[in-house]
Amino acid sequence: xxxxxxxxxxxxxxxxxxxxxxxxxxxxxxxxxxxxxxxxxxxxxxxxxxxxxxxxxxxxxxxxxxxxxxxxxxxxxxxxxxxxxxxxxxxxxxxxxxxxxxxxxxxxxxxxxxxxxxxxxxxxxxxxxxxxxxxxxxxxxxxxxxxxxxxxxxxxxxxxxxxxxxxxxxxxxxxxxxxxxxxxxxxxxxxxxxxxxxxxxxxxxxxxxxxxxxxxxxxxxxxxxxxxxx
Ligand SMILES: [Zn+2]
Numbered sequence: 001x002x003x004x005x006x007x008x009x010x011x012x013x014x015x016x017x018x019x020x021x022x023x024x025x026x027x028x029x030x031x032x033x034x035x036x037x038x039x040x041x042x043x044x045x046x047x048x049x050x051x052x053x054x055x056x057x058x059x060x061x062x063x064x065x066x067x068x069x070x071x072x073x074x075x076x077x078x079x080x081x082x083x084x085x086x087x088x089x090x091x092x093x094x095x096x097x098x099x100x101x102x103x104x105x106x107x108x109x110x111x112x113x114x115x116x117x118x119x120x121x122x123x124x125x126x127x128x129x130x131x132x133x134x135x136x137x138x139x140x141x142x143x144x145x146x147x148x149x150x151x152x153x154x155x156x157x158x159x160x161x162x163x164x165x166x167x168x169x170x171x172x173x174x175x176x177x178x179x180x181x182x183x184x185x186x187x188x189x190x191x192x193x194x195x196x197x198x199x200x201x202x203x204x205x206x207x208x209x210x211x212x213x214x215x216x217x218x219x220x221x222x223x224x225x226x227x228x229x230x
Contacts, residue, residue: 003095004029005119006229007102007202009195010129012187013139014214015221017152019129020099022222029095037081042067051080079110086111090118104194108201116205125229126202129221131214133188140184144172156217 006023008016024031045060052058053076063073082101089096096119102108115124131139142155146165153159153172163172177183202209210228214221 003090003093003119004123004125004229005096005098005115006225007124007126008097008099008129008225009126009199009209010214011131011133011136011191011195012184013136013143013154014129014131015154015218016099016129018154018218019221019225020097021151022218023097023225026222026226027095027097029097030089031097031099032082032085032089032101033099034078034082034101037085038063038067038073038078041081042073051077053077053080075106079107082107082111083114086114086118102198105197105201108198112202112205112207121206124207126199126207126209127225127228128199128209128211129214129225130211135215136188137181137184140179140187141181143175143179145175146170146172154218158217 006029008020010016020031020033023029042060042064045064047061049060050057051060056076058074058077058080063077066073086096102111112124139155144153144155145151146153146168148165148168148170151165151167153162153165164170165172199209212221212224212228216224
């Protein structure tokens with residue numbers, strides 16, 4: 001049986017990362033995290049390594065400089081890495097969980113035809129975890145991550161008293177900058193302008209987008225996701 005691709009979408013604070021980790025534990029699919037993929041590639045880059053996209057060369061060491069300065073890497077370079085990884089995973093017969101990428105229409109148009117070709121439309125499951133803008137702001141301003149692995153810890157009744165990561169015991173800290181209310185508003189706006197067109201694109205491509213209520217406990221959201229990806 002062909003493997004599945006699960007794409008999790010949702011505004012900042014919807015719990016995409018947490019749900020992706022739970023799905024990973026449950027299903028054993030590969031969790032394709034763009035940021036980790038970029039990091040692994042630029043960190044092992046050697047002088048002269050390049051990716052050629054659309055006739056232009058993108059040098060890994062140039063991209064590494066951008067990465068180290070906290071600047072976004074060139075989109076064609078990132079897309080090259082993601083496509084290459086998708087092809088490797090498909091040839092290994094692995095299922096994929098994606099959360100946080102594709103995030104824009106451009107990325108979607110770039111990745112979806114490849115995913116369709118390798119996995120088949122019927123095996124691509126798009127899940128939109130919905131929460132309101134107020135919930136996004138509230139959750140993000142209370143969100144913490146662990147120092148060691150950057151596991152995201154959403155604020156909830158279950159986690160409010162935690163001071164250590166339940167997975168590795170390292171200290172929980174706030175993310176500098178990213179989770180300030182002003183920054184969250186910018187990210188929320190970006191979500192509206194860039195990710196919602198992606199949802200429309202998936203629907204035009206005849207990929208069913210399943211909506212799950214994000215305003216529930218982590219376990220309830222997980223249960224709902226398992227149900228809609230059947
Ligand atoms: Zn941790």
